[in-house]
Amino acid sequence: MSAATNRTRDTSGLGVARAVAFVSPALLLIGLFLVFPALWTIYIGLTNYTLTGPASVAPAFVGLENFLGALDDALFGNALWLTLVFVLGSAVLGQNLLGFGLAWVLRSAKPVVRRVVEALVLLAWILPSVVVAYLWTAVLDRDGGTLNALLGNESTAWLVEYPMASLIVFNTWRGTAFSMMLYSSALAAVPPSQLETARTVGASGWQTVRDIVFPHIRGHVLTNTLLISLWTANDFTPFLLTAGGPNHESETLPVFIYQQAITNGELGYSAAISFLLLIVNLVVALLYLLLLRRRS
Template sequence: MATDAAGLGRRRAAVFVAPALLLVAGFLVFPALWTVYLGATDYQLTGLAAADPQFTGLDNVRRALDEDQFTHSLGLTLQFVVGSAVIGQALLGFTIAWLLRDRTGPLRRIVEALVLLAWILPSSVVAFLWIALLDRDGGTLNTLLGTGNTAWLVEHPMASIIVFNIWRGTAFSMMLYAAALGTVPPSQLETARLAGASAWQQLRDVVLPRIRGHVLTNLLLISLWTFNDFTPFLLTGGGPGDETEVMPVFIYKTALFGGELGYGAALSVLMLLINLVIALVYTRLLRAREEAAS
């Protein structure tokens, strides 16, 4: 009787889980497998390869690794990730969380609301706002700085999208660090202060060791999000030239503008593998930290 009841329970659980599994299979697993398959063909939007694509194996991968355009795009993407996520968002988010940790009242609410507003607004909206801000003729930034007709998106394209992404994505780091700082016992900070520790020493010796796991988690998430961010295309279109052609933009232009869907799919698979490497590095660091703590 108990065996029948357990079997019935498993069948009921399977019935409830089945819709979710079908959705995962339909919207995640199947597209991923289809992308891998396309990456092993010469499939294109037009021409003979569109009507009768041929299996080419790893030729697209070899082509990507041999072409300077792929390595150039990968280098730009790493610059974008390190500059805007690993350095910019992480440091600015922690700084805001640290400065607001003991504050209450309207100032804290206003700062948090402004930071969150940049995060929740649609990408197309904030892109147009930043284009107006950085415009050569009558742009808000040129007016404020008195820099004349500086074309920021043309003369300083990578710096522009890095600053934009820092402004855009700092909210997540701020919220995560604010929650992490709440786990630091005030008694430890007070003891360190009474012992004569400076603010920097309290941060280095008391706070950072307690929130190291949160720091690694934050770096992992914002690095992956930034690596796959398509928003720079809305600001620069990958230009001028290819100076801001990060990997998502490079793949988009290759697959749709160039019509090389097979090659674009292979680039997507390579991009996925790079994301996995980044995730594994952060996971190993987090695991090593947990083992050291235990």
């Protein structure tokens, strides 16, 4: 490669050595906090490492035994299925639809009303997980819970009888703020003239969204769905509400990994499951990126 070509590609004029020096702190942080933990998790997943006992001091290499054991574990399959239900119900459908609905309605609302609603939705998002879990436990509690008091019903233990449904509603309520803000920004970029034309010709609200709005915000929809899906799949907050119970009926993968690592002390097994969850996240991310590439 000629020197002229090198100078053409080096638009900043820093040179290779200086460029590497500038990015090395970021690369060091990425390697320290992302790459190394991932590699360490893979290594632990290949051993019988435990929290206590002889294997905690001198773990033995077991190869793919933990991974094969996970694929044959009925509880792992149950956790994987519940995670899928949790993501589809509370993220792909719940947060997406509610976030877009709020953004669509608030765009024409009075400024005072819009600010109040946005503040309340954001408050649910920024409060610490422990706080919102406590609040929802108080709402859904059978004895003296707010929901039962409003319904005049003192016999329904929502977190016990309907654990997954309760978690889906809870996570939708809590995580909608991000979708609302993203869609509010996206809707601001839709040409007002096209919306006015649709209104003039008598298009319904659904027709306007389908034919005018969605083509403009399709990329935002895919980006939002990717982010909230990954966040929800790795969310540990359900543990604060149900601890995976009753009888593993709300045990999503993050909760299952915690139970295996801390409660059962099987660190090697839990590390293998963590790596499998990472693979699932990568597959989902690649799928969305493929959809974005097709759109472009």
